[in-house]
Amino acid sequence: QVQLVESGGGLMQAGGSLRLSCAASGRTFSSVAVGWFRQAPGKEREFVAAIRWSGGGTYYADSVKGRFTISADNAKSTVYLQMNSLRPEDTAVYYCAAASRWFDVRSAAYDYWGQGTQVTVSS
Numbered sequence: 001q002v003q004l005v006e007s008g009g010g011l012m013q014a015g016g017s018l019r020l021s022c023a024a025s026g027r028t029f030s031s032v033a034v035g036w037f038r039q040a041p042g043k044e045r046e047f048v049a050a051i052r053w054s055g056g057g058t059y060y061a062d063s064v065k066g067r068f069t070i071s072a073d074n075a076k077s078t079v080y081l082q083m084n085s086l087r088p089e090d091t092a093v094y095y096c097a098a099a100s101r102w103f104d105v106r107s108a109a110y111d112y113w114g115q116g117t118q119v120t121v122s123s
């Protein structure tokens with residue numbers, strides 16, 4: 001089992017920045033990658049970004065490329081999502097998830113999920 005706990009969400013004005021954290025514990029060695037997903041009210045959960053624990057390979061959705069940066073601190077078993085130039089359309093609950101293989105944008109490919117953290121961007 002891998003436990004994931006997100007933090008760092010909140011309310012921000014458009015153009016501002018937030019940094020989300022995803023702390024992993026448990027059998028973290030069983031996960032190869034961590035992804036961030038988000039779900040806005042009435043919408044499907046969508047892929048945001050992913051990072052590979054070993055080697056640090058990253059991948060971003062087109063909607064956040066150039067604005068969001070995913071990084072990992074292996075020593076702390078923590079993955080971060082730095083979100084800059086936030087837009088109202090970034091408003092959603094953000095989830096981190098762990099996968100046992102690299103790479104997939106489908107949520108079904110991820111085995112473990114955190115509880116989510118709310119990000120609200122006002123215009």
